[in-house]
Amino acid sequence: MPELLEAELYAEALLPSIGERIERIVIADPRTVRGCRESLEAVAGSTVAGVGRIGKVVVLHAGDVEVALRFGMTGRLSVDGVSPIERLEYEAARGSPDWDRMTMLIGGQSVTLVDQRCLGSVEASPDLSGLGPNADWVGVDELRGRLERTRRAIKAALLDQSVVAGLGNLLVDEILFEAAISPTRQSIDVASHALGRLHEAIDAVITTQRRRGGSHAGPLFPHRTAGALCPQCGGPITKTRVAGRTTWYCTSHQR
Numbered sequence: 001m002p003e004l005l006e007a008e009l010y011a012e013a014l015l016p017s018i019g020e021r022i023e024r025i026v027i028a029d030p031r032t033v034r035g036c037r038e039s040l041e042a043v044a045g046s047t048v049a050g051v052g053r054i055g056k057v058v059v060l061h062a063g064d065v066e067v068a069l070r071f072g073m074t075g076r077l078s079v080d081g082v083s084p085i086e087r088l089e090y091e092a093a094r095g096s097p098d099w100d101r102m103t104m105l106i107g108g109q110s111v112t113l114v115d116q117r118c119l120g121s122v123e124a125s126p127d128l129s130g131l132g133p134n135a136d137w138v139g140v141d142e143l144r145g146r147l148e149r150t151r152r153a154i155k156a157a158l159l160d161q162s163v164v165a166g167l168g169n170l171l172v173d174e175i176l177f178e179a180a181i182s183p184t185r186q187s188i189d190v191a192s193h194a195l196g197r198l199h200e201a202i203d204a205v206i207t208t209q210r211r212r213g214g215s216h217a218g219p220l221f222p223h224r225t226a227g228a229l230c231p232q233c234g235g236p237i238t239k240t241r242v243a244g245r246t247t248w249y250c251t252s253h254q255r
């Protein structure tokens with residue numbers, strides 16, 4: 001679940017690290033390292049020059065090397081044992097110390113990647129050139145150009161990080177709900193006939209849910225359950241699968 005809103009919170013939690021020295025990197029689970037482990041370990045000793053975010057990826061600038069933190073389905077960042085997010089939607093309720101996959105000691109604080117399913121990663125010098133523009137600032141013309149290239153379902157296109165970066169399963173369902181667009185409608189058709197609505201919904205949903213605290217804070221979310229009725233029009237909320245992901249939508253007002 002960590003989508004751009006959660007990645008944003010993780011990046012904010014790292015801001016106090018700027019100007020501090022990375023004293024040590026402890027890799028508790030080698031599966032969490034993507035790319036070259038030696039390059040990652042060589043980052044120890046350098047100073048954090050900045051923190052950024054591209055889509056769902058948090059980027060730590062360590063000296064002249066970038067370190068990418070990805071959070072998969074259940075990854076959280078905790079600083080001295082405190083996470084900006086208590087619990088993620090797809091994570092089990094009871095935590096475990098075994099979920100601590102990697103820790104960086106930065107300026108006396110421990111920054112840990114906590115990840116139940118271990119689908120997140122840490123990588124030195126990542127190639128992020130394949131990521132599309134951030135979903136929270138993509139322009140309407142650029143969005144059109146990216147969506148009209150494909151006949152895939154609109155939901156599949158929006159989940160594809162090379163099309164736009166930062167959206168995951170929950171935000172895409174909320175955006176399509178808000179825009180009154182069926183998740184299975186062809187991307188190219190949305191680009192021609194419903195683009196303005198979609199672009200506005202991306203902006204509105206991100207802005208509102210940022211204020212409300214995350215990807216799970218949308219109006220559709222409490223109704224992701226069998227037999228639920230649409231909070232907007234009273235129609236049936238239906239479950240389907242799009243792009244391999246569980247998808248909930250209103251068959252009455254989402255066309």
Ligand SMILES: [Zn+2]
Pocket residue numbers: 230231232233234235250251252253254
């Ligand atoms: Zn509805």
